Amino acid sequence: MADTIVIDTSVIVSALIGKRGGSREIIRQCLEGKHKPLISNALFQECEDVVKRKKIQDACPLTKNETRALLNAYYSVC
Numbered sequence: 717m718a719d720t721i722v723i724d725t726s727v728i729v730s731a732l733i734g735k736r737g738g739s740r741e742i743i744r745q746c747l748e749g750k751h752k753p754l755i756s757n758a759l760f761q762e763c764e765d766v767v768k769r770k771k772i773q774d775a776c777p778l779t780k781n782e783t784r785a786l787l788n789a790y791y792s793v794c
Contacts, residue, residue: 718752725763728790732767732783733775746793755794763787 723742730739746753755763766772767783776783 718749720752720754721746722755722759723753725759725766728763728787729766729772732778732786733772735777743790747789749793753790753794755791760791 721742723746727739727742730737731743734740742751745751764787767776767787773780773783778786
């Protein structure tokens with residue numbers, strides 16, 4: 717059974733802009749079903765707002781479409 721966890725927006729942002737590290741690994745594990753992330757409406761909205769910031773988009777190696785696909789995949793396991 718997967719552990720239930722809450723992932724802060726800063727972890728999602730770090731996973732998007734970092735090339736490796738713990739944040740990326742925890743998101744990967746969620747996508748693989750090793751953890752069951754919980755997300756509130758407020759946390760969802762914060763994440764959506766933050767990842768649209770130019771500073772974050774400029775630092776992210778993914779395209780906007782790739783970022784959207786990754787976020788949608790993450791949300792689908794919440």
